[in-house]
Amino acid sequence: MSDAVLYEQDDSVVTLTLNRPATRNALTELEVVDALVAALERAQADSGVRAIVLTGAGPAFSSGGNIKHMRDDVGTFAGSSAHIRENYRSGIQRIPKAFHELDVPCIAAVNGPAHGAGCDLTLMCDIRIAAASAVFAESFAKVGIIPGDGGAWLLPRVIGLSRASEMIFTGTPIDAQRAHEWGLVSRVVPDEELMDAALSLARAIASNPPGVLRMSKRLIREGQRMDLPSLLELSAAFQGIAHRTADHREALAATFQKRPPIFTGD
Known part of the structure; x- marks a missing residue:
């Protein structure tokens, strides 16, 4: 198994660490793509996983594309325009697709610079x-390319069209405080407190019924493309499932008995 992405599980919380600090955790190498997609699929298939924390090894979260490979026309950036198109489709674009299929809540613990596809990875x-x-x-324009991994779809949905356009058109970095003001991140913490904060939040999420967490995340995702009547129909169907789970009965019992619930996923 590749060590390009480390997979560590503590009870129901998984920590994924991009583990290529020598390239500032660049994402465009096929080994990294394969490892990250495999890790997401592994978490998705494990009903015991209730929350994920994603971070980067070393001082950077992710530099996105490997600009040395761009300069040398190797890897993802090798070949004709047609070849490069297919390299993107069979390479880095598999990452946003894997995140789109992921029903487990995921927290990005952004430990340093997140540039280009690295910024987009946080948005996933x-x-x-x-x-x-x-x-x-969103530094793509600075190296003469466009967001090739879904950033033009993701970023406006997080911070709005005007601010997303500003980031994409200028490529100008924003610091953590500006990211917080714009709604790109939900909080900023001292560097040394980052993983504690992310894992604490992950544990708070993981304290809830796993089936409910996964259905809730799917509702949020589907709500980005459905109209309200369609989402209400899906919500009713999911609610019918939720009301007949053992975890729902346990939640009610724990509430009336004034004790912590114990959820099994049943």
Whole structure:
């Protein structure tokens, strides 16, 4: 198994760590793509996983594309325009697709610079917590390319069209405080407190019924493309499932008995 992405599980919380600090956790190498997609699929298939924290090894969260490979026309960036198109489709674009199929709540613990596809990777997560030293940039224009991994779809949905356009058109980085003001991250914490904050939030999420968490996340995702009547129909169907779970009965019993619930996923 590749060590490009570390998979660590503590009870029902999984920590995924991008583990290529020498390239500032660049995402465009196929080994990294394969490892990250495999880790997401592993978590999705494990009903015992209730929350994920994604972070980067070393001082950066992710530099996005490997600009040395761009310069040398190798890897993802090798070949004709047609080849590069297919390299993107069979390579880095598999990451947003894997996140789209992920029903487990995911927190990005952004420990440093998140540039280009690295910034977009944070957007694929449901919640973002930034270290004070984190920097975000849709830096594609600075190297003469466009967001190739879904950033033009993701970013406007998180911070709005005007601010997303500003980030994409200028490529200018924003610091963690500006990211918080714009709604790109939900909180900023001192660097040394980042993982504690992210794991504490993950544990709070994981204290709830796993089936409810996964159905709730799917409702949020589907709600981005459905009209309200369609979402209400899906909500009613999911609610019918939720009301007949053992976890729902346990939640009610724990409430009336004034004790912590014990959820099994049943």
